[in-house]
Every structure is written in structure tokens, then in C-alpha cells.
Amino acid sequence: MESTALISAFVTLFVIIDPIGLLPIFISQTQGIPKIERRKIAIRACVIASILLCIFAFLGETVLGFIGISMPAFRIAGGLLLFITAFDMLFERRTKRREGQAEEAEEEDYQDPSVFPLALPLISGPGAITTIILLTGQYSEIEDKLMMLGVAFSVILLLLMLFLTAGVVERLLGRTGINVVTRLFGMLLAALSVQFILDGLRDVGLMG
Numbered sequence: 454m455e456s457t458a459l460i461s462a463f464v465t466l467f468v469i470i471d472p473i474g475l476l477p478i479f480i481s482q483t484q485g486i487p488k489i490e491r492r493k494i495a496i497r498a499c500v501i502a503s504i505l506l507c508i509f510a511f512l513g514e515t516v517l518g519f520i521g522i523s524m525p526a527f528r529i530a531g532g533l534l535l536f537i538t539a540f541d542m543l544f545e546r547r548t549k550r551r552e553g554q555a556e557e558a559e560e561e562d563y564q565d566p567s568v569f570p571l572a573l574p575l576i577s578g579p580g581a582i583t584t585i586i587l588l589t590g591q592y593s594e595i596e597d598k599l600m601m602l603g604v605a606f607s608v609i610l611l612l613l614m615l616f617l618t619a620g621v622v623e624r625l626l627g628r629t630g631i632n633v634v635t636r637l638f639g640m641l642l643a644a645l646s647v648q649f650i651l652d653g654l655r656d657v658g659l660m661g
Contacts, residue, residue, distance in 0.1 A: 454597050462588050462604045465645050468638040469538065469580045472612040473622075473631055478575065480619050482566040495616035498571035499609050505577040506585045506609075510602045513586035524590050525656035531583040532649030538580050539646055542639030576612065581605075587649060 483491045517527055585605055589598045615622055626634070654660045 454592075454600055459600065459604055461645070462601055463608065464641060465535075465584055465588070466581065466605050466608045467611075468542075468642040468645070469535070469584050470576055470608055470612060471542075471635070471638065472608070472615050473626070473634050474542075475571075475575060475612065476615055476619050476622060477628075477631065479571065479616050482571065492617060494565065494567045494571070495613055497565075497567035498576060499613040499616070501568060501572035502576035502581075503606055503609050505573065506581060506605050507602060509582045510585045510589045510598060510605070513582070514590050517586070525653045527590070528587055528653035528656065529650050531587045532646045532653060534583055535580060535646035535649065536643060539639045539643035542635050542642065576609070 479495070483494055486494070514524065517524070585601070588601045588604075592598055592601070651660065
């Protein structure tokens with residue numbers, strides 16, 4: 454596997470999972486919780502999200518085949534979904550939606566936010582699940598699939614590190630810094646999502 458493919462996969466997953474954008478939500482969800490328990494919540498959320506992505510990385514294509522959906526069709530649909538996500542990032546709609554999900558969890562009095570809303574749907578949400586299926590679906594060799602999964606784990610590991618140093622990072626970037634980074638990644642994701650659509654069209658012979 455070429456290094457460019459790994460870099461592209463890392464950028465795609467980093468943009469989709471959006472560790473920097475998740476920081477303020479993690480802080481709000483764990484506010485007032487002792488530091489040790491806060492670390493446990495961060496670790497639990499990242500472990501659960503990793504397990505979910507691992508399941509979809511190896512079984513996602515099988516499930517699609519079982520219900521009669523081809524990979525080119527899923528690639529095009531996934532590209533459209535990722536483009537919508539990129540659009541939301543550019544206009545801050547994604548952040549507002551995530552904050553709404555976090556507030557919903559608070560209203561329902563969830564004392565441990567590691568499963569909901571952190572692991573699902575914020576970390577391993579529809580976008581991340583779609584992306585991991587698309588990335589691993591490009592390869593038939595188990596070694597290549599494991600490498601893609603390793604890229605996903607590296608993004609989640611980075612997310613965990615940010616969670617564990619959430620207060621420091623938030624002070625360094627500030628609200629404005631987080632908004633700038635989110636919009637920049639939104640532009641990158643828009644381009645990558647179009648590439649997924651073009652690849653799907655090429656697979657079905659609609660493009661040369």
C-alpha cells in the first residue's frame with residue numbers, strides 16, 4: 454500500500470471524527486467530574502468507538518452485500534454523505550448539531566457520557582462508519598484492511614490524547630482557533646468526498 458493512501462485515509466478520518474471540534478463538547482460533558490473519572494470516561498469512549506469501527510471495517514461490506522448494495526453505489530452515497538458533512542462544517546451546522554446531541558444527553562440525566570453521546574454518535578457516528586467501510590472496501594487483502602484500521606486507531610488515539618489534555622488545548626486554540634481549523638478541514642473533506650463519488654462513477658463505467 455502506498456504511503457499517500459495512508460495519509461489520505463488519515464486526513465479523511467481526522468476530518469470526519471474531528472478531534473478538535475469534539476474538545477469543547479467533551480469538556481462540557483465532563484464538567485465538574487473529578488480528574489481521574491474524567492480520564493476513565495475519555496478512555497472508555499475511545500475504546501468503545503474503536504470497537505464499533507473495527508466491527509464495521511470487517512463486516513460492513515458483508516452486510517452491504519447481504520442486502521444487495523454494491524460497493525460503487527455505497528461509495529457514491531458515502532461521498533454525498535461526506536459532502537453534506539463538509540458543508541455543515543463550513544457553516545458551523547455540524548458543531549451546533551453535536552452540541553444539541555450533548556444537551557439532549559444532559560437532559561436525559563446521563564451520568565456517564567462515554568457511550569452516549571461521546572462514543573456514539575459523536576466519535577463513531579454515521580460519517581466515521583461510512584468512511585471506514587469505504588476505506589477498507591477498496592482492498593481485498595487482510596493486511597491492507599488492517600493498515601486502514603490502524604490509521605483509524607491512530608486518529609482515535611490522537612483524540613484520546615486531546616481529551617486527556619482538553620483544558621490546555623482549548624486555552625491554546627480558543628473558540629476562534631477551533632472555528633478556523635474546523636472550516637479548513639471542511640474544505641479538505643469536500644474535496645475528498647467528491648473524489649469518492651468520482652471513484653464510484655468510475656467503478657460502474659460512467660467515467661473513463
